Amino acid sequence: MTGRTGTTDDREFRDPDGLRRRAGVRGDPNKDQHFLVDDRVLDRLPGYAVPDSDDGDEPVDPASLDLGHVLEIGAGTGALTDRLLAAADEVTVVERDRKLAKFLREEFADAIEAGDLTVLEGDALDVELPEFDVSVSNLPYGASSEIAFRLLPLGKPLVLMFQKEFAERMAADPGTDDYGRLSVTAGHYADVEVVEIVPAEAFDPKPRVESAVVRTTPRDPDYDVPDDAFFLEFLKAVFTQRRKTMRNAVRNTAHISGLGDPDAVVEAADEELMSKRAGELPPATFADLASLAYEVGEPGGY
Numbered sequence: 432m433t434g435r436t437g438t439t440d441d442r443e444f445r446d447p448d449g450l451r452r453r454a455g456v457r458g459d460p461n462k463d464q465h466f467l468v469d470d471r472v473l474d475r476l477p478g479y480a481v482p483d484s485d486d487g488d489e490p491v492d493p494a495s496l497d498l499g500h501v502l503e504i505g506a507g508t509g510a511l512t513d514r515l516l517a518a519a520d521e522v523t524v525v526e527r528d529r530k531l532a533k534f535l536r537e538e539f540a541d542a543i544e545a546g547d548l549t550v551l552e553g554d555a556l557d558v559e560l561p562e563f564d565v566s567v568s569n570l571p572y573g574a575s576s577e578i579a580f581r582l583l584p585l586g587k588p589l590v591l592m593f594q595k596e597f598a599e600r601m602a603a604d605p606g607t608d609d610y611g612r613l614s615v616t617a618g619h620y621a622d623v624e625v626v627e628i629v630p631a632e633a634f635d636p637k638p639r640v641e642s643a644v645v646r647t648t649p650r651d652p653d654y655d656v657p658d659d660a661f662f663l664e665f666l667k668a669v670f671t672q673r674r675k676t677m678r679n680a681v682r683n684t685a686h687i688s689g690l691g692d693p694d695a696v697v698e699a700a701d702e703e704l705m706s707k708r709a710g711e712l713p714p715a716t717f718a719d720l721a722s723l724a725y726e727v728g729e730p731g732g733y
């Protein structure tokens with residue numbers, strides 16, 4: 432098939448170098464373009480979407496994955512798209528760069544014609560997203576947080592490449608140094624795990640930092656938050672004082688959380704809980720506390 436240059440005897444996917452050559456792009460870090468050039472990483476990524484399939488070192492046969500409709504944000508020259516097409520019934524990619532979107536439409540014309548691929552040219556932050564079953568994406572790092580928090584509330588499994596430091600903060604457990612507002616907010620929507628650390632050499636141009644692949648598995652929280660906007664402001668507020676007890680943090684940060692009566696929250700809450708620090712509490716406890724604060728703390732102005 433055209434363009435299937437292959438790098439090893441049994442390679443069946445398009446060669447990342449060949450794709451970049453044909454696209455005529457070098458990758459521009461100012462446009463968040465760091466293309467994956469390591470075939471082994473590319474081959475492993477679709478398998479992470481099926482948690483039990485990634486136990487061994489060898490990549491799984493993509494055809495066995497049956498991923499349904501996959502959303503890929505930031506398709507670049509399509510090296511990952513090519514693998515996803517083998518693992519899915521349907522793939523939708525979002526690519527902001529006009530030249531790359533045009534290249535993808537040309538390079539994958541057969542898949543588009545067969546109805547297997549849709550190329551959406553636009554910004555992942557505001558383009559209308561299709562219904563999808565899973566997203567597998569090497570995200571543009573400049574917008575990775577916004578994109579992740581656009582996808583997380585949709586309640587679908589995600590396999591996303593981030594900067595390593597961001598990934599570790601997102602997946603951190605309570606009581607660790609990395610645990611913070613990012614971990615609580617992500618943990619509110621999903622179980623989050625780092626499944627692979629990826630060295631800078633796997634990309635071209637080479638980024639300055641290491642990367643990591645995160646898998647999120649949506650969970651139906653057995654708790655609810657009263658109001659998403661208030662929950663997020665409450666978290667932002669108490670984590671500005673993460674080293675203080677919750678008693679002090681709730682009182683000292685009412686100007687951020689918008690609580691009119693933080694004392695009422697402290698008095699109504701469990702005393703032992705109020706003597707802990709924000710960095711020790713799991714997402715479900717924050718949700719309970721935010722619910723209580725919303726109920727008795729006279730929220731407003733957030």
Ligand SMILES: C[S@@+](CC[C@H](N)C(=O)[O-])C[C@H]1O[C@@H](n2cnc3c(N)ncnc32)[C@H](O)[C@@H]1O
Pocket residue numbers: 462463464465466467468504505506507508509510511525526527528531553554555556569570571572574
């Ligand atoms: C890190 S590269 C990944 C490319 C390719 N998936 C790969 O792994 O080689 C990110 C891609 O996202 C595109 N991009 C950057 N910002 C974007 C945005 N806001 N919305 C959609 N695509 C974006 C860039 O043009 C680039 O092609």
